Amino acid sequence: MFEKEKLQELKKNQTDWNDNKVEKSLQRFPERKDEFVTGSNQEVDRLYTPTYLEEFDYDQDLGFPGEYPFTRGVQPTMYRGKFWTMRQYAGFATAEESNKRYKYLLEQGQTGLSVAFDLPTQIGYDSDHALSEGEVGKVGVAIDSLKDMEILFDGIPLDKVSTSMTINAPASVLLAMYIAVAEKQGVSSQELRGTIQNDILKEYIARGTYIFPTEPSMRLITDIFEYCSEEVPGWNTISISGYHIREAGSTAVQEVAFTLADGIAYVEAAIKAGLDVDKFAPRLSFFFNAHNDLLEEVAKYRAARRLWAKIMKERFGAKNPKSMQLKFHTQTGGSTLTAQQPDNNIVRVAIQTLAAVLGGTQSLHTNSKDEALALPTEKSVRVALRTQQIVAHESGVAETVDPLAGSYYVESLTNNIEKEAMEYIKKIDDLGGAAEAIDKGFMQKEIMDSAYEYQKQIENGERIVVGMNKFQVKEEPNEGLLKVDPAVGEMQKEKINQLKAERNNEQVEASLSALKDAAKGNKNLMPYILDAVKAYATLGEICGVLREVFGEYQQNVIL
Known part of the structure; x- marks a missing residue:
């Protein structure tokens, strides 16, 4: 050039x-x-x-938006045609309370739903399980059965709203519940749009809400790929997540590398299961973090898009351009928020919003200013949503495609991130792939080292965090924070007892028995899980049957 x-x-x-x-x-x-x-x-x-x-080639390194290698975006006109989906992550306490929050957000101009589940739901336990005590409804909504899911989406037309669900180990069960709720609304599964996170490898690496060992977990994921390709074609069957990898302390390069290495593992597993790459790959999606270094973050998204396009074309022989497109959701960085001077978090989130938009995200969640202290209030959620709306309608950055392209700094950063991420991927390949690298603790150790270095820089003052290690003020205790009523746990227990008294328990037992037999073989488990869900078997009952057959994952201690 x-x-x-x-x-x-x-x-x-x-x-x-x-x-x-x-x-x-x-x-x-x-x-x-x-x-x-x-x-x-x-x-x-x-x-x-x-x-x-010096070696920069416009056609090979950039190209045009909507064309390989997609560095400049996956759509030809990007936000000139349609803004990114404004999808605020929400859910707390009971299905009734979360339903009210969803309706409020939609009234305020949100364009998609994003469901946060509580910890017991994430690890496949009902609210009446001993391990659920004290955790019900705390970090998300408690969903024990189809009955709760019906309440959660009551009055929300699932043929008109796309929904993202942050659920991994029991993703197949929650997806089945969503399909069943849609049926009850008269909405065909063919009409549903949304995303299920369904990314178990990053749970082993960084987040910890796993249930089953690696092999059966991968089977459940590929079962979803296969089932949805026919029955729910508009659904993104996985959201391969770098967000939690970054939250655990990784660098931008590690976030790209480890996320795409996980993506490679899922593609390989699906091909091994007999699926055609161009049949399932267009429904893969990704999930990235937005940190404070605005230009590095923009470069990160661009590098990830280009690298994934090359991987899909050169490594897996994908022919369909949609199979090569890295489409992603972004969430602003929760770990960057401070409990000190929480109003400062509004500014941090605005910078991170700009990074995501300048980097070409497909959907976005903006964190609320009080999330370092508690679940967000309605007022702080509204400010977070307004941040997206101001960037969309007032900043001008959405008026042209990839506005930072051609910046010597941004292009150099993009090249460096791609190069270093590819070096990591090669190391992971040499270790036998992502699953083997996880079992050997490679990625976990790399993240821990980066997190330690970052924290050390904050503590010795090399890295300034405004309001925390510099520019401090004396502050009054924060008031008006959202607190989940401890009675939620008891309310959920009562719901479960009532459900079990009213449902057809013979039908439940039959469906669970059929699921158990199928799990012992090699049949696709989604139809069996859907039958159990429709019979009102609980999440814990379904996951309990799978635990019996598959066992539970035991994390290696990495020092």
């Missing part, structure tokens, strides 16, 4: 500029620190010029 003679001349001119102008300036105005780095400790040079992009 650049003439070699011109580059040589530019290098000479830059050396002269550095020796004369810069050195004189430094004598009068020394730079703030000896070394400048990104949020992920990538070295940042003083000035970026075309010399950083």
Whole structure:
């Protein structure tokens, strides 16, 4: 793209500029620190010029939006045609309370739902299980059966709203409940749109809400791929998640590398199960974090898109361009929020929103200012949603596609992140793939080392967090925080008791027995799970049957 003679001349001119102008300036105005780095400790040079992009090829490295390698976005016109989906992650206490919050958000202009489930639901236990005590409804909504799911979406037309569900180990059960609720609304599964997270590998790496060992977990995932390709074709069957990897302390490069390595493992598992790559790959989606280093984050999304396109085309032989598109949801960085001076979090979230939009996200959740302290109030959720709406309608950044393309710094960062992420992926391949690398503790150790380094920089003052380790003020205790009523646990127990008294228990036992037999064989389990859900078997009962057959995953201790 650049003439070699011109580059040589530019290098000479830059050396002269550095020796004369810069050195004189430094004598009068020394730079703030000896070394400048990104949020992920990538070295940042003083000035970026075309010399950083000597091998840059527009067609191969950028291309046009909506065309391979999709660096500039997956749609030709991006937000000029339609804004990203504004999808606020929400759910707490009971299905009744969460239903009210969803309706409120839709009234405020939200364009998609995103369901947060409580911890017992995430690990496949009913609210009356001993291990659920004290956790029911705390970090999300409690869903014990189809009855709860019916209440959760009461009055919300599932043929008109797309829904994302952050659920992993029991994803097949919650998806079955969603399909069953739609049927009761008269909505065919063919009409449903949404995403199920369904990413178990990142649970082993970073988050911890796993149930079953690796092999049966991968089977459940590929069963969903196969089932949805025919029965729920508009559904994104997995959201391969780097968000939690970043929340655990990874760098931007590690977030891209480990997320795409997990994606490779899922594609390989599906192909091994006999699925055609161009049949399931268009329904794969991704989920990334948005951190504070705005330009590094923009480069991260662009690098991830280009790298995934190359992987799908060159490694897996995908022919359909949609199989090569990395479509992703973004959530602003929960781990960047501070309990100190929480109003500052509004500014952090605005910066992270810009990063996600400039990076070409397909949907976005913006965190609320009080989430370092508690579940968000209605008022703080509204401010978070308004942040997206202001960026969409007032900032001007959505008026053109990929507005930072061609920036020497951004393109250089994009290239570096892609290169270093690919080096990580090669290491993971050498270890036998993502599942083997997880069992050996490779990714966990890399993340722990990065998290330790980041925290050390904060504690010694190398990295400034405004209001926390610098610019502190004396603060009054925070008031008006949302608190979940402890009685929610007892209310859910009563619901379960009433359900079991009213349902056809013979039908439940028959459906669970059929599921158990199918789990022992190699049949697709989704139809059996759907039958059990429709009979009003509880989440815990269904997961309990699968625990009996599959066993439970035991995490290795990594030091």
